[in-house]
Amino acid sequence: MEFYLTFLLFLIGIWGIISKENLIKKIIGLNIADSAVVLFFILIGHRYGSTAPIMEKGIKNVVDPLPQALMLTAIVIGICLTALALALVLKMYKEYQTLNISQIEKLAEDE
Amino acid sequence: MNSIPLFLIIIPLFAACLILLINFLKVNLKLIKLISLSSIIISLIIVGLSIIDILIKKETLIYNLGGWKEPLGICLYMDGLAWFSSFLGIIIALFSLIYSLKEKNYQYKFYFFFLILLAGMQGVILTNDIFNMFVFFEILSIASYILIAYSQESRAIKASFNYLLISGLGMSLFLLGIGLIYQGCGSLSLTQIGKTFSIGKGIPPFMFQLTISLIIVGIGIKAAFIPLHLWLPDAHAYAPTPISALLSGIIIKISFLAIWRIINIVEAINFQYLFLWIGSLTALMPVIWALSQTDIKKLLAYHSVSQMGFIIVSFGAGSTLSLTGSLYHLLNHSFFKSLLFFSMGAVIYATDIRDLRKLSGLFKKMPCVAISFLIGALSISGIPPFNGFVSKTLISASLKEHPLPFIFIFLASVGTVASFTKLMMIFLSKERIKNDNSGNFKEGEKAELFSNKIKKIPKTMVYPIVILSIICLLSGIFPFYIIKGISNFILLKDLSYSIKIYSSYNIEKSLFTFILGIFLYKFITTKYGKRISLRISQMELGLNNSLLLVIVSLIIFVIFDNIVKY
Numbered sequence: 001m002e003f004y005l006t007f008l009l010f011l012i013g014i015w016g017i018i019s020k021e022n023l024i025k026k027i028i029g030l031n032i033a034d035s036a037v038v039l040f041f042i043l044i045g046h047r048y049g050s051t052a053p054i055m056e057k058g059i060k061n062v063v064d065p066l067p068q069a070l071m072l073t074a075i076v077i078g079i080c081l082t083a084l085a086l087a088l089v090l091k092m093y094k095e096y097q098t099l100n101i102s103q104i105e106k107l108a109e110d111e
Numbered sequence: 112m113n114s115i116p117l118f119l120i121i122i123p124l125f126a127a128c129l130i131l132l133i134n135f136l137k138v139n140l141k142l143i144k145l146i147s148l149s150s151i152i153i154s155l156i157i158v159g160l161s162i163i164d165i166l167i168k169k170e171t172l173i174y175n176l177g178g179w180k181e182p183l184g185i186c187l188y189m190d191g192l193a194w195f196s197s198f199l200g201i202i203i204a205l206f207s208l209i210y211s212l213k214e215k216n217y218q219y220k221f222y223f224f225f226l227i228l229l230a231g232m233q234g235v236i237l238t239n240d241i242f243n244m245f246v247f248f249e250i251l252s253i254a255s256y257i258l259i260a261y262s263q264e265s266r267a268i269k270a271s272f273n274y275l276l277i278s279g280l281g282m283s284l285f286l287l288g289i290g291l292i293y294q295g296c297g298s299l300s301l302t303q304i305g306k307t308f309s310i311g312k313g314i315p316p317f318m319f320q321l322t323i324s325l326i327i328v329g330i331g332i333k334a335a336f337i338p339l340h341l342w343l344p345d346a347h348a349y350a351p352t353p354i355s356a357l358l359s360g361i362i363i364k365i366s367f368l369a370i371w372r373i374i375n376i377v378e379a380i381n382f383q384y385l386f387l388w389i390g391s392l393t394a395l396m397p398v399i400w401a402l403s404q405t406d407i408k409k410l411l412a413y414h415s416v417s418q419m420g421f422i423i424v425s426f427g428a429g430s431t432l433s434l435t436g437s438l439y440h441l442l443n444h445s446f447f448k449s450l451l452f453f454s455m456g457a458v459i460y461a462t463d464i465r466d467l468r469k470l471s472g473l474f475k476k477m478p479c480v481a482i483s484f485l486i487g488a489l490s491i492s493g494i495p496p497f498n499g500f501v502s503k504t505l506i507s508a509s510l511k512e513h514p515l516p517f518i519f520i521f522l523a524s525v526g527t528v529a530s531f532t533k534l535m536m537i538f539l540s541k542e543r544i545k546n547d548n549s550g551n552f553k554e555g556e557k558a559e560l561f562s563n564k565i566k567k568i569p570k571t572m573v574y575p576i577v578i579l580s581i582i583c584l585l586s587g588i589f590p591f592y593i594i595k596g597i598s599n600f601i602l603l604k605d606l607s608y609s610i611k612i613y614s615s616y617n618i619e620k621s622l623f624t625f626i627l628g629i630f631l632y633k634f635i636t637t638k639y640g641k642r643i644s645l646r647i648s649q650m651e652l653g654l655n656n657s658l659l660l661v662i663v664s665l666i667i668f669v670i671f672d673n674i675v676k677y
Contacts, residue, residue: 010287017280018658023272030279037286044294067293070242074286077249081279084256088272095265105653108269 002043010036023089023099027082034078041067041074115161116187116237117174119154119197120230126150127226134219144212147222151205151229158198165194166600173239182303188239191601196236196361196368199442203360203449204229206575207353210453213569214460217351221261228254228357235365241289242299244369245282251365252278252333255358259350270345273654277342278332280661285329291322305376323379324668328661330373333366336423337393338664340416341657344400347412352456355408356449359415364441367419371426380429385671387427391516394420398526402533402635403644407455407467410534411448414491417523418444424516425506431606435598436505442593443498443586447490450579454484457576458537461566470537476565479573481538483580488531490583492628493524493621495613498587504617505594508610521624528628529635 013036016029045064053065089099096104130143164170172189179185189197208225211217231251238244252275260271293299295314296307310319328339335343343363347355374382394417401413422444425437457480464470474481490499503524510517586593590612598606611617634640652660 013283014280014662017276018655018662021655026276030276030283033280033283034286037283037290040287041290041293044290066299067290073242073246077246077253080253081249081275084253085272085275085279088256088260088268088275091260091263091268092265092272095268101654104269108266 003040006036006039006043009039012036021100021102023092023101023104024086026101027085027089030085031078031082034074038071038074041071113172113174115157115164115172115174116189116193117176118157119201119233119237120187122150122154122157123226123230123233127223127230130219130223130226140219143219143222147226148208148212150226151201151208154229154233155201155205158194158201161189161194165189165191166596169600169603181300182298185238185240185243186300186302187237188301189237191603192368192372193236195438195442195597195601196365197233199445200229200232200236200361200365203357203445204232206449206453206579207357207360210356210456210572210575211351211353212571214351214353216262221258221351224254224258224261225354225357228258228362232362232365235369239301240299241292241301241304241373245285245289248285248330248333248366248369249282251362252282255354255362258354259346259358261351261354262349264349266345267349270342270349273657274342274346276654277339277657277661280658281329281332281339283329284325284661284665288322288325288329291318291325295322301372301376305378308377319377319379320672321669323373323377323382324665326373327370327382328665328668330366330370331664332661333363334370334423335363335416335419336389337396337416337420338657338660340393340397341652341660343416344397344409344412347415348406348409352408352452352459355412355456356452359412359452360445360449363415363419364422364445367422367426367441381672381675382668383427383429384675385427385668386423387513387516390420390422390424390427391519392420393417393423394523395519395526398523398530399647401530402526402631403648404530405467405648406465407458407470407534407537408452408465410467410530411451411455414527414530415444415448417527418448418491420523421503421506421520424520425509428509428513428516430509431598431602431604432505432610433509434602435594435606436502436509438597438601439505439590439593440499440502442597443490443502443583446579446586447487447497447499447583450483450487450576450583451491453572453576453579454480454487455534457568457572460572461568467534467537471540472538474538477568480568480576483576484538485535486580486583488535490587492528492531492625494625495618495621496584496587498583498590500617500621501587501590501594501612503621504612505610507620524624525627525631528625529631532629532632533635 010033013029013033016032017026020026020029045067047063050061050063051059053062092104093099096107098104126146129146133142164172174187176185228251231247231254234247235244235251238247256271256275259274260268292304292308296304298304308314310316332339347359350358397413397416401410404410404413422437422441425433459465486497490497493499493503507517507520510520598604635644
């Protein structure tokens with residue numbers, strides 16, 4: 001069930017990237033798709049009834065720590081990407097005075 | 112010796128950090144240039160040292176990061192293929208850096224991101240862990256987004272943003288594929304994946320197909336095959352010239368070699384058949400667009416996609432001969448495409464004009480660049496005795512069993528000749544040509560424009576151009592050592608099939624291509640041809656469509672296997 005919900009989230013993200021005209025919304029879509037992938041990785045490592053992988057005495061049933069470690073890296077990369085994308089959008093807004101991608105493409109063609 | 116792969120990644124990264132630190136001391140820019148140049152030269156020496164171990168002893172250099180061995184830790188691998196691409200990457204980076212030394216706009220940030228790009232590139236080549244490959248791909252791509260937008264012109268920023276969004280979508284697909292692999296076999300090391308991740312070992316066929324498709328499409332966006340290439344012409348055209356050369360010369364090929372490695376490791380042979388068709392379409396389609404371009408760098412960028420098609424189609428054919436041809440063409444294309452970008456960059460530097468209709472009669476003004484460009488243009492068109500001829504001959508010889516891709520490749524070669532004749536005219540045509548209906552300027556205006564405005568090209572720009580053109584000539588005249596070297600030392604297979612490169616049949620064929628190409632060029636310059644090419648150049652798909660095409664091509668990759676069966 002969780003896997004299907006995650007997949008649905010991923011599809012929502014992709015729909016946002018493709019169909020939204022607003023550049024900021026496209027970036028939000030990219031972030032949603034990224035988060036869905038992060039959730040998917042966490043779900044792979046997860047088992048019901050297990051605890052966090054902090055190895056102390058008496059703790060036996062732990063989740064797989066590797067996907068979580070990987071996802072820390074992926075989240076950091078996602079933040080870099082989002083920051084750069086927003087900076088580029090800011091530059092484009094100053095240039096074209098709009099965030100609508102079709103209008104921007106039309107303006108760029110006229111140049 | 113085993114730590115060579117580590118040093119290749121660490122040295123550019125370290126130099127990049129050093130540049131940032133030094134910048135706080137407000138020192139001269141010369142020191143920064145010296146650091147970046149020396150770091151690349153040190154990497155080149157290190158790669159040169161490893162030639163004994165890898166190519167002659169045929170060993171694989173393995174370095175375990177942090178001392179953790181294979182299934183648990185991250186390993187760096189350096190085999191023949193990795194050595195080849197790493198060496199090529201460093202050489203092209205060296206030429207690009209030398210080319211950019213005298214350009215005044217490039218501040219410390221340029222050199223910083225340049226070295227980060229180099230480090231990411233080496234990482235992608237050398238790592239043996241698929242998640243680590245993802246991280247290095249992201250390092251490489253973030254550096255390249257910034258470098259593409261470096262000039263801060265509006266179209267460069269738009270191109271960079273388009274690339275970012277398409278490639279960001281692709282990278283999340285790639286990450287999803289990594290997740291599915293981890294779920295399937297519980298390991299991220301490529302060796303381990305090769306052992307356990309296959310249909311025969313309990314992975315459902317659909318899952319296998321989906322996972323490999325996600326990974327191929329994710330990386331394939333950077334390798335720019337059809338229909339994932341739509342970001343490339345803008346991004347490569349509006350980037351600074353040394354970066355265009357680096358992106359076209361090596362980054363797209365690194366991405367393709369990553370696909371190559373993954374397909375080889377999981378033995379997904381059925382994908383190779385798809386690549387045969389994708390490759391032949393990729394060779395043909397962009398040429399049509401290239402013919403209608405008026406921006407000189409954009410024309411070259413379309414040809415980058417087209418030449419990638421040549422590489423991909425011969426990868427798809429799958430025999431030892433065709434794989435050798437593919438790698439040889441990859442090598443040649445990095446040399447002549449960076450040569451072409453450098454010389455067009457020199458033209459833009461000298462005249463500040465990018466429109467080929469406004470440029471003419473440059474041969475007298477810059478003979479050195481013109482002759483080198485001529486060599487590059489003859490190489491890319493496959494005219495003997497330059498290197499493009501050799502690799503195109505190998506590719507068409509290996510496509511004998513596949514008639515339709517063979518025809519596509521032939522047509523693509525004809526188109527290449529035509530569009531490079533068109534580009535060559537900026538050097539060869541007389542300065543004062545009759546004003547046709549293409550430009551908005553009066554007769555005589557052109558000549559005035561040039562005699563006043565032309566800038567002197569610095570020597571650091573001319574040297575890489577001349578050296579690259581000499582390499583193009585030499586590797587065309589003495590092809591046998593390189594063919595033998597690629598097949599024996601990199602592919603580790605003996606090329607039993609003997610082939611005569613300079614046979615009369617091959618030379619006649621290339622002459623035939625050349626003549627057809629000239630005719631095609633004549634046709635384009637007629638009134639009717641101009642109308643067609645104007646119509647074609649207006650047919651550019653926007654960002655939304657190119658994002659949609661990513662998903663469409665993913666679906667094609669997933670289901671094509673079933674289509675082929677029925």
